[in-house]
Amino acid sequence: MDETGAKPKRSGARLCCTCNQRRAALKRPKTLEQICRECFYDVFEEEIHQVIVTNQLFKPGERVALGASGGKDSTVLAYVLSKLNKKHNYGLDLFLLSVDEGITGYRDDSLETVKRNEIQYGLPLKIISYKDLYGWTMDEIVKVIGLKNNCTFCGVFRRQALDRGAAFLKVDKLVTGHNADDIAETVLLNILRGDIARLSRCTSITTGEDGPIPRCKPFKYTYEKEIVMYAYFKRLDYFSTECIYSPNAYRGFAREFIKDLERIRPRAILDIIKSGENFRISTTTKMPEQGTCERCGYISSQKWCKACVLLEGLNRGLPKLGIGKGRISVNDSEDRNGSDRGKSIASKQCGTLDF
């Protein structure tokens, strides 16, 4: 309520405001309530459980793949989801699905984390590599195209790799660790870019229900800060080094704005998502008609899917093919990465917010 922020309180022996028994150990980022660790774990997990139940994300007996990068979001998701699956008898067969882009000194290390998670959480792991799928590693791609447009490849290839891995595992659903901050950022970005079609669906908790494998986001209402807090207190094993091909720890205007908002009004993140859900958008505003790629059969609104266009460029020694707008654009009406300019407004360039 008071935006100027609560006065620093001397938290001597303050009691948890939930259980009133244990000492409060933290201020919950979402509500600023002072609670103990155990109550934090409870409320954190329970909120996710409620999201899963009220949105009917899963049906008993389903096979579900977790997109696992070794980072904090997917690590916490794997931990919490396998815990809830046991506790509430969801009856799910869970798998870890990782993409190996082939980035020496980065992905190989983070994959070690995922491999440890495989053992720690007892979840089978499938790794799908760019090299196997496309014949190129990111290291090799960067050697050809330099550091400039590598994110375009990164994003397009990863998206397709996850779908192919999910198909390989014969799963019914793919869950990703996109959190509330990510979704709030996407709402803002779509407003800033004038993308009404994406604006209309970016707050959906489940997407691609018409496609082969629906994706869903159990962390839709979970704050990034709480995920970090959970991982920290639980001492979860995750990998936090930045990608070596994205050297600038530059956050993007929109993300910084959201962090500033959160500081004076934590509820703002949920309010942005709420706005996104309630926007009155004409039902005739549709995404381009989806067909299949003539070359690889992947879902695509164009003759060739984006990955095939990029790949064609790489193989023909024209790596810029399909990158950016208005250049050698073969069919890049869907390109999100070339559509902005200068200093970036988005925090993640490789299309990872375009779920």
Add this chain to the structure above:
Amino acid sequence: MACNGTGCKSNCYKDEEAGVAEVASCTQSAERTKSGAAEANPISDTLCIKCKVNEAISGYGGIDDGRFCADCFRNNLFGKFRFSVTSNAMITPTDKVLVAFSGGPSSRVALQFVHDMQHRALKNFDASRDRSLPVFGVGVVFIDESSVSPIPSNELEKAVKDISSIVASLAPPTKELHVVPIEAVYSSESSDRRDKLIKLVNAVSDSTGKEDILLYLRMLALQKVASEFGYNRLVLGSCISRIARHVISATVKGQGYSLPADVQYVDARWDIPVVLPLRDCFAQEINMLCRLDGLKTLALSTSPHSGINSLVSSFVQLLQEENPSRESTIVRTAGKLIPFHFNRIPEIVDGKVPLATQRRQKRYSLKSNESVSSESFCYLCNSPLDKSETVDLSNLENCRSSDIFGASCCSSCRFQILPRDTTSLEQFYTLLPHFLVARSKQVNNRNLSLLREQIQDCLLSDSEDET
């Protein structure tokens, strides 16, 4: 991110070669680019692309910066104003319009343009033999907010003097000036209205909420003046830059549902329809015109903005500096959201609609069937409520009017303006202008009035109902 994210937590810089401006976004500019031989004139960077005679000027921002000479710039800006006025039937010959003038550049330009239009109409009237087309009337209102802003009294006196001379200079035709204190939202007999207002504003603890309730009260004051003096239009100077900020702050405050109501050219949810003829003009263009034409503006000292609104303001400013079409893209996005049935001049029924308006409504599919009618409005900020926000009043057992009021406000007002506990809310309720309390009468939804019938005996009798 799970699937990806850390992969390229990316932060990699964008493709910088693509640093060209986005396609012009507002209709006019798109048309202009099409018709004018804009790009086909590489002779000189400094020649005006329109007349190709005078030297172009720059510094007015937006997508047209540096393309026009002073004359063409002026004509272009007035053209945008005129286009929104005619294509939305904002002003017709029989109207009496009230221009809200704060002293700032936007409302100054709105006032100037309305005057220019009226002046032309007068010339036509004098020249015509049958004198068939009357000239619309214009009045000006200045809301004095000194009771709630730290404005020194001498500064205010000087401001009022300046405003009077500005308005006097805009004649003929003569324009009536109304200088009204914001506490006029209370009924005239209450002598302690200034104290009441201060108490009301101080009862709001959230700094953003404080700013926002003042906005709502200002609108109420404007509406009151307009209806007391027989005006039938209220002209605001809201420009692209201001509306873009509103789009973002409404989103951040969770008001996504009601947002489209605020960003259209016409907002007739009020007794006196509100029109925004500068909706397609950038703040920098407006500032430029004030400089070029020596239009006097005044900057009253106000409390520094804080909280959400100021964060949004600096965010949008940053984005606009990064890309000169960003603000208009934001407004264009919000313009694509489905407007409400009241986002058009109400008395226009099909058949009577001017041709230009018909065309525009066709182009933007502003058909009444598209603009779904809304059932109820927030009692405080008057924003249309989403179904999920309308509370079943029959659940309110205790029937306290303050509770009913609270439950009938949007969630944003409940969060940032209304006090949480019942006692403070009751206190807050007694401080509200009756104008606001009586707003419920605007709710014409049948269900709600049925509910009201059930609780009628518990509602305060609105003896002071002012409208």
